[in-house]
Amino acid sequence: MSKVSNIMRLALLQLKGSKDKTVNVQNAVSKIEAAVREHQPRLITLPECFNAPYGTKYFREYSETIPDGYTSQQLSNLAKKHQVYIVGGTIPELGENDAIYNTCTVWSPSGDLIAKHRKMHLFDIDVKGGIRFKESETLSAGNDFTTIDVDGHKIGIGICYDIRFEEMARLYRNEGCEMIIYPAAFNMTTGPLHWELLQRSRANDNQLFVVTTSPARDPSAEYVAYGHSMIVDPWAKVQKSASDGEETVVADIDFSLVEQVRQQIPVFSQRRLDLYATARNGQ
Numbered sequence: 001m002s003k004v005s006n007i008m009r010l011a012l013l014q015l016k017g018s019k020d021k022t023v024n025v026q027n028a029v030s031k032i033e034a035a036v037r038e039h040q041p042r043l044i045t046l047p048e049c050f051n052a053p054y055g056t057k058y059f060r061e062y063s064e065t066i067p068d069g070y071t072s073q074q075l076s077n078l079a080k081k082h083q084v085y086i087v088g089g090t091i092p093e094l095g096e097n098d099a100i101y102n103t104c105t106v107w108s109p110s111g112d113l114i115a116k117h118r119k120m121h122l123f124d125i126d127v128k129g130g131i132r133f134k135e136s137e138t139l140s141a142g143n144d145f146t147t148i149d150v151d152g153h154k155i156g157i158g159i160c161y162d163i164r165f166e167e168m169a170r171l172y173r174n175e176g177c178e179m180i181i182y183p184a185a186f187n188m189t190t191g192p193l194h195w196e197l198l199q200r201s202r203a204n205d206n207q208l209f210v211v212t213t214s215p216a217r218d219p220s221a222e223y224v225a226y227g228h229s230m231i232v233d234p235w236a237k238v239q240k241s242a243s244d245g246e247e248t249v250v251a252d253i254d255f256s257l258v259e260q261v262r263q264q265i266p267v268f269s270q271r272r273l274d275l276y277a278t279a280r281n282g283q
């Protein structure tokens with residue numbers, strides 16, 4: 001598809017969550033309605049696990065089938081009603097053979113499901129004195145890369161822990177992506193350490209926009225999200241960032257920056273693929 005415009009308005013909805021799915025989804029609905037009314041974005045993004053508490057013991061109970069489940073239907077209706085793209089954060093998905101996935105749905109302005117990304121790298125970590133989390137206790141990993149086309153701009157989708165895997169971002173860059181969107185929920189151990197660093201790294205390595213959308217921080221929750229939803233530009237500069245509470249971040253993305261940085265610092269064409277291919281360690 002040819003590029004309709006180089007400017008695209010985004011609204012990132014950093015939402016607070018609770019244990020009540022209907023309340024969570026209706027909060028997303030009202031924030032989407034407000035963002036459309038006040039800012040007329042082309043694309044809206046939601047946080048990881050926005051309709052459920054983020055915890056392995058909750059994923060099955062809150063899971064839904066896609067696209068006929070309650071949350072999917074709400075997002076589809078809103079996308080159609082307001083003629084916007086919605087990158088619908090993630091929800092626990094009930095998939096084939098009773099497997100549960102952490103899944104991002106993407107809805108077009110006609111209300112159609114145009115993509116579904118299942119988190120590929122499960123969040124299994126054990127930081128002594130910090131955080132232990134093991135998504136693989138209840139979740140299965142997705143096996144597919146996901147890209148979408150919005151007005152001629154190719155966008156890759158990843159989910160939270162996926163951002164730590166540079167190969168995935170490079171693959172999207174190789175496929176021509178100008179942006180990668182990650183619904184994400186870092187925490188109070190890894191957030192201060194790595195949240196901004198990883199986004200700027202992926203943006204810098206691949207000379208593209210990186211967009212993250214986090215839940216708002218709730219210090220009383222079992223899993224305390226870091227917040228700070230963010231847009232990083234292809235120069236690896238933070239274009240806009242939320243604080244830690246509930247907030248809507250609105251920004252106009254100028255995709256011409258992608259070509260600008262790729263021309264001025266042409267590392268992609270300067271790579272020594274001839275040498276890397278025969279590297280001694282074979283990695």
Ligand SMILES: NC(=O)CC(=O)C(=O)O
Pocket residue numbers: 123159160161162164185186187190191
């Ligand atoms: N929650 C995640 O998937 C990832 C995360 O918090 C981290 O990588 O740190």
